[in-house]
Each structure stands twice: as structure tokens, then as C-alpha cells.
Amino acid sequence: MKKIVIVGAGASGVYLSILLKQKLSNTDVIVVEQNAVSLKKVLASGNGRCNLSNRYITQECYHSDNNELVGKIVKSFDMLKEMDKLGLHCLYQGQLLYPKSEQALSVKQIFMHRAEELGVCFLYNQEVLSIEYHQSYIVHTNQQQIHADVLIWAMGSEAGKLSGINQSRYDVFKKLHLKVVPPQPSLVQMYTKPVIKQWKGVRIKGTFSLLEDGQCIHTEKGELLFTDYGISGIAVMQLSAFYQQGHDYQLEIDFFDEEDEKNLTEYIELRSNKGYNHFYDGLLHSKIASYFEKMSNQSVSHIVHQLKHFRLNVAGLRSYETAQVMKGGLSLKEVDENLSIKKYPHMYAIGEILNVAGLCGGYNLHFALASAYQVAKAIEREDHVTNT
């Protein structure tokens, strides 16, 4: 009987195991997982609600070394329809797709029920350390050797510390002479210099820009949270995706994005002409207002400039432990349009182990499952050719 081994029981690996068992008869599908359980990251995703996809999916929502390929893969996958086939009813909330139950647990339960009903074999507490190729593959784990006719890498990333922080996921590729783009955290909080301690815990709405050498490289409208190390919040997570190590960045905050500078100047002049001493009251959070009050003897134009273009130096990104994804991973230059690894036969890679990182908003789970779907179709075609 043909044996397919999938390394990693995350969203991409488990979904692929289901598709393969549905499509192929006479095939053993084995999922090898280093953790004691499957789908740890799925359970944590979307704050326990699991944001599976987004209405607006294009290649621009991803960072990778072949965005055209990523665009084709994500566009050809209909998450709503495919989840429905598994029995997972999903609904859009605005742009974002969630399970109807709004529980990531439902995703885990439905995936694991379908996989077990179809007879997928899960081997837990087994870390894959290396492989050998002699016509077919021998997979070496920390406990045993497993024979495989087809091998799929679905090892995810260390982001969030939920899928292990082992180096083996990258070492296996090095041993196979496959290019790995160095991983770095993405969708993560930022350290700032200075940290304005008195703003800790304050959440603001506004427009936030990431400046590289004084030039704006990306802008996000949304929410930001001041913390004891710097800044957090969805807008910050999105901006972090544009950060590259070794470059200098500043964050620019527009506290009054609903007003242009002219209107804001007139408004502040009016308040100061009326003789109001505390003219920030009610305009800004009290902790931010008291910070700006210290500048109240400055000119109106200077104050307006501070409110529209307040800058903090970005001192770096927080680590993989608090990141949602990692940029980097196995280079897309190593795979063809079916995510088949060009240098080795019957070997594929899916999900976050690839050098593909999406923005916040369901893009990463969408890619994880869309890439599994793409590979399932390719293996089915391969199987059909061998059997005829």
C-alpha cells in the first residue's frame, strides 16, 4: 500500500491528511507530530475564535518570494465552500470569516473527527530530524524510522511558541540543500524609544504610519495600545509586517485623522482664544492630554504638528514568542506551481513553513489550507497517472 507521510499536525497538515484520504484509495496517510496534541495554533488563533479567511484576498496581502504563485493559490481556494464540505459552518463578520460557533475549538474538533473517521494515522511526540532518499523516503524521527512514498513538509513556524521552537524544521532543509529565507517575527508588537510610561494601558484610534528613513512605507488606520515596552494592537501588528531587520524605523501617529491641519489649527486657536487653560480635555485621553499640556506654551502650529505627526522611534520587534507568524522559511524558489520541491521527487511543502506570511485578518490560515488543497490536487493527479 502507498504511504504518504505529512510532517506536522497543524492546520495545513491535518487538512491535507483529510483531503488525501478522501481522494485516494489504497493509501496510508500518516501525520507525524512532535507535540503531544494536534492543532495547538488553531486553538489560539483569532483570540480563540479562529479567523479563517477574508473576503478581500489578493497577493498584495502577503509577503513572500513569489507573490504571483501565492496569489494563484489563495484565489483558487474557496474557504467557505470547502469548510462547509467538512461540516464546518462559517459566516462572514464584515470582511472576516469565522466558524458560526465563533470557537476555534469547533475547527479542531471537526478537522480531527473527519481525519479519524477517514483513518488518518497520527504519531505524536515524534520529531522528524532527518530523511534519506533511495527511490522512496526514510523519515527518521527521535523514536523510529518511517517509510514514505510521498513526503509533505507542514512544520509551520515557531511563532507564538505553540508549534515548538525546535531548529529541526529548518535543519532538515539545510541537510537537503534547500534554501531557507531566515525567519523573523511578523504580526508582532514593537519596542519604542522612548517608552512613554504614563501612557501604558491607553488604547487610541487613529492613523499610524511606519516611516523608513523619514519616508512613509505603510499606513494603517485602526487601534493602537501603549504598553510598558512600546506599542501593540492590530494596527501595530499590520505595520510590523513591513519591518526589516537592520533598517531604521519611526512610528508616526495622527491622533486627529478625521481633521486636516487647517481645521485642527482653527479649532485649537478657537479654544485657546476663549482662554481655556486645558484645551486638550475631551479631545484626547486624559493621560495623553496631560503629556501635551506640558507643551501648551508652544505655538498652535507646533501643537497641531505634534497631534498630526507625533513620532516615536521603533527600537525593534518583539520576539517570535508573541508573534502570530514568521516571515521567512523555505524559499518558494525551491517549489513549482504545485508546491512540489523541484530537487526531490514526490516531496511537497505547505503552510507557514514556506516563505509566505500574510497580514492579520485570516490570510495565514487561508494560505495554510489553500496550499494543502493545491498539493492534494497535485498528488491526486500524480496518483492517477501512476495507476493508469
Ligand SMILES: Cc1cc2nc3c(=O)[nH]c(=O)nc-3n(C[C@H](O)[C@H](O)[C@H](O)COP(=O)(O)OP(=O)(O)OC[C@H]3O[C@@H](n4cnc5c(N)ncnc54)[C@H](O)[C@@H]3O)c2cc1C
Ligand atoms: C496567537 C496566534 C493567533 C493567530 N490567529 C490567526 C487568525 O485568527 N487567522 C489567521 O489566518 N492566522 C492566525 N494565526 C496564524 C495561523 O494560525 C498560522 O499561520 C497557521 O496555523 C499555520 O499553520 P501550519 O499548519 O502551517 O503550521 P503550524 O500550525 O505551526 O503547525 C506545524 C506543526 O508542525 C509541528 N512540527 C514542527 N516541526 C516538526 C518536526 N521536526 N517534526 C514533527 N512535527 C513538527 C509543530 O509542532 C506543529 O504542530 C495566528 C497565530 C498565532 C500564534
